Amino acid sequence: MLIPKNTIYPILYSLRNCPYAMRARLAIFKSKQQVELRDVVLSNKPQAMLIASPKGTVPILVFESEKGSETLKVIDESLDIMLWALQTNDPDNLLGQSSMPNGESLQNMLSSIATFDTEFKTDLEKYKCAKRYHEDNLLEYRQACEAHIQTIEKRLQQHTYIMSNEESLVDIALLPFIRQFARVERQWYLQAPYPNLRQWLNNYLQSPMFSKVMTKYPLWLEANDRIILG
Known part of the structure; x- marks a missing residue:
């Protein structure tokens, strides 16, 4: 889905078949959050991605700087991105905040x-x-x-x-x-x-969820369109 140029969302740097990026996308989709998806290849890492997270591995989730701050908020571990998404909104109770049948926490x-x-x-x-x-x-x-x-x-x-x-x-x-x-x-x-x-x-x-999460989009560096996931 294309989004208007003036709309601001968190930016997710992702690699389609990377399992870590995949599970981050799954959690974002499940949480019904919306992020701007930037598909990349690790042989040609975007400078903006490396500035956000110098380790240069996906997934990386980048939030707009708070007013008056030059520091970006960045989450660059897949499980932390999953937790961010589901702690924001968890309609399917994947975190087990409601009681689970087996008492799992x-x-x-x-x-x-x-x-x-x-x-x-x-x-x-x-x-x-x-x-x-x-x-x-x-x-x-x-x-x-x-x-x-x-x-x-x-x-x-x-x-x-x-x-x-x-x-x-x-x-x-x-x-x-x-x-x-x-x-x-x-x-x-x-x-x-x-x-x-x-x-x-x-x-x-x-x-259908997996098909949507695994949709192949043009690489971010080669396309002018902004893509939304979620």
């Missing part, structure tokens, strides 16, 4: 995400590299990933979503990485003993 959710982000993500990168470079330790790294996938499969045997029968922050935070896992060895994955995980993932991948 936000702290429990953040703990689950942190474990996944540190342990599973490391194993996933090794698994992807082993497949890409035809290394002989592919099975070893796949099995390391499966230790985490099996935990999620067991949870999904008990309820519709990862934490309970209600969708939560954990689902949309883990979704982009599980999507990557499913794509490494596609044929193996389709026959692997994880039917509940496949159903959970397919429900997301086939949803």
Whole structure:
């Protein structure tokens, strides 16, 4: 959606297939917030993006400077962007502010995400590299990933979503990485003993929400139009 030039929104620097940027976009979409989306490529990082966050990785959310201040407000961690969006507006109760069936708290959710982000993500990168470079330790790294996938499969045997029968922050935070896992060895994955995980993932991948979040836009540096997400 194009927006008038004089309308001011927070600016989200994003990369379409980056899992961290993807989960930030998912949370923004779920929260019904509106941001100006700037799709970039990391081989040609915009100067404005590097000024906002010198580490130069996406996602980066930039707010207009407050009156009289030269300092930009910047959020440059994907989970922090998710929390900003959902703490501003959480119509689906993804943060569990209302009581959750299993008594899960936000702290429990953040703990689950942190474990996944540190342990599973490391194993996933090794698994992807082993497949890409035809290394002989592919099975070893796949099995390391499966230790985490099996935990999620067991949870999904008990309820519709990862934490309970209600969708939560954990689902949309883990979704982009599980999507990557499913794509490494596609044929193996389709026959692997994880039917509940496949159903959970397919429900997301086939949803209108995912299609909108994954819409391909022109790169910001190559286009004159401003794009709104949300």
